[in-house]
Amino acid sequence: MTIKDLLQKYKCKLDALDAELIIANSLAKSREFVLTYPENNITDDQLPLIEKDIARRIGGEPLAYITGRREFYGLDFKVNEHTLVPRPETEMLVEDALGLLRNALRNKDEDIVVADIGTGSGNIIVSIAKAMEDFKFEISNLKFIGIDMSGDALEVARQNAKAHGLDKEIKFLHGNLLSPILKPDIHNLGPGRLIILANLPYLSEDIYESAPKDVINFEPKTALYSPEAGLKHYRELFEQIKNSSVIRNLSSVTILIEYSPEQKELLEKIIPDFFPNAKSEFKQDLAEKWRTVKINLI
Ligand SMILES: C[S@@+](CC[C@H](N)C(=O)[O-])C[C@H]1O[C@@H](n2cnc3c(N)ncnc32)[C@H](O)[C@@H]1O
Structure with missing residues (x-):
């Protein structure tokens, strides 16, 4: 499955920005990477982990807890529960x-x-x-x-x-x-x-x-x-x-x-x-x- 396929699959269930950021975070890449390389393949190992995070977001969990990060005053901060x-x-x-x-x-x-x-x-x-x-x-x-x-x-x-x-x-x-x-x-x-x-x-x-x-x-x-x-x-x-x-x-x-x-x-x-x-x-x-x-x- 490619990044584009995955974004398409969750298009109606999840905000596009959230989906892009979850995929980027799981692949340890930037959001720009996700947008620039939509044909990039997602491996069988990566897919279940990404879909688990997507399910957490659909369940209402704040994006910051899923990615474990939030920007504040221009700096990156770790956050958790x-x-x-x-x-x-x-x-x-x-x-x-x-x-x-x-x-x-x-x-x-x-x-x-x-x-x-x-x-x-x-x-x-x-x-x-x-x-x-x-x-x-x-x-x-x-x-x-x-x-x-x-x-x-x-x-x-x-x-x-x-x-x-x-x-x-x-x-x-x-x-x-x-x-x-x-x-x-x-x-x-x-x-x-x-x-x-x-x-x-x-x-x-x-x-x-x-x-x-x-x-x-x-x-x-x-x-x-x-x-x-x-x-x-x-x-x-x-x-x-x-x-x-x-x-x-x-x-x-x-x-x-x-x-x-x-x-x-x-x-x-x-x-x-x-x-x-x-x-x-x-x-x-x-x-x-x-x-x-x-x-x-x-
Ligand atoms: C509204 S949060 C603010 C967190 C962070 N400073 C921010 O601006 O995002 C309030 C914080 O106060 C802490 N807190 C609550 N009661 C406290 C107390 N009696 N003494 C010290 N810290 C307390 C909580 O654990 C929490 O981390």
Whole structure:
């Protein structure tokens, strides 16, 4: 059977792009190869494996779990059933963080820790560390940390950091929210600047229940759902920050989080309850939906 025959066979059951990418991935070739050489023969060994993957996709499994990869911020990331599939809208958090870091280059003597809470596949922190590679000697002490409560997700994040040559640059820590870095002196936090990034679970029960079947059936619920209108994780994070003596000793703290557009109003009310003196800046994404907030604490 040729590539063309196989594409023809599944034409009515599967999106052409998905079929091309599954075939390319199984043959360890690019999509361009599949499109350029439709007469290429698929061997009897290859065919059942490709058809098994095609059946998974027809069954609703996200393409990223079948190919084991997803592109994010121009980089290739390994993903699996323990990690969320990175979403394009999260690239905004990376952009926002890079804006802060480029500004920080003006004060080259400052120690800066960038902590990504709920790092998952490590897509956010790896993208930022990669983009800052050329500047790392300009900031005297720039540290990157990724935290997750899922040991399996952290394993994937470590592999992604290694694949991008950043395994020595990023420390991955296991634990609840910020707690792994809040123990005094353990990770040399302070007295410099801390940038906290978080794309924590934020789907309310209603939104989670109405999510597409491929999300509910295949992505980890622990990466998506949060009680209390989707904001329990962020409330807990704010509580940890508010009560931490380690954080009080820092010269500056900025929190950057991603949320669901309808949560903006609630966040506007909650943030001053935790941080009465903070300055918050809410931002919309390219589709003009509220997406991130930057909270400057000190
Ligand atoms: C929405 S996913 C984000 C994954 C990745 N950062 C991204 O942007 O695609 C949330 C992540 O937070 C982690 N998580 C959930 N609760 C946590 C907690 N209490 N402490 C640390 N990580 C947590 C989940 O395991 C998951 O990897």
